Amino acid sequence: MPNGFQGGCLCGAVRFESVADPKIVAHCHCVDCRKSSGTGHCTHIVIPDDAFSVSGEVTFYDRPADSGNIVSRGFCPTCGSAIYSKNSGMPSMVFPRASALDDPNVVTPSMVVYASRAPAWDHVDPALPSFPETPEGGPEKVIADHG
Ligand SMILES: [Zn+2]
Numbered sequence: 001m002p003n004g005f006q007g008g009c010l011c012g013a014v015r016f017e018s019v020a021d022p023k024i025v026a027h028c029h030c031v032d033c034r035k036s037s038g039t040g041h042c043t044h045i046v047i048p049d050d051a052f053s054v055s056g057e058v059t060f061y062d063r064p065a066d067s068g069n070i071v072s073r074g075f076c077p078t079c080g081s082a083i084y085s086k087n088s089g090m091p092s093m094v095f096p097r098a099s100a101l102d103d104p105n106v107v108t109p110s111m112v113v114y115a116s117r118a119p120a121w122d123h124v125d126p127a128l129p130s131f132p133e134t135p136e137g138g139p140e141k142v143i144a145d146h147g
């Protein structure tokens with residue numbers, strides 16, 4: 001029986017809920033995540049799209065990833081908080097940001113990706129499986145392995 005989780009932006013205009021527990025929780029140290037996060041990395045939750053619901057206006061910024069897939073980063077147009085991302089290569093999944101959770105401790109990070117791009121001052125957890133870039137086979141393979 002999944003417990004799910006809830007979150008939202010800083011101003012409260014955007015709220016989201018997942019009825020599924022996270023499949024994967026990954027720290028990503030890629031440059032795009034650093035620049036959009038306000039710090040050294042993003043922490044992404046991976047869940048099925050059909051378990052996720054969101055209320056309030058979300059603005060998306062689209063940008064291609066290394067893979068050529070388009071990553072759409074959703075944020076609150078009022079307060080700027082990152083809410084969730086989508087990836088054109090994984091249309092059945094969504095990626096809520098752990099930073100937006102009401103209770104950030106409902107998730108436990110399970111891996112580190114793009115560790116090779118982490119700034120020297122950002123902590124890369126040595127206890128987690130760590131990939132220099134994306135895992136071999138792509139995130140879909142990891143989801144299949146962890147699902
Ligand atoms: Zn907001």
Ligand SMILES: [Zn+2]
Pocket residue numbers: 028029030031032033034042114
């Ligand atoms: Zn990233």
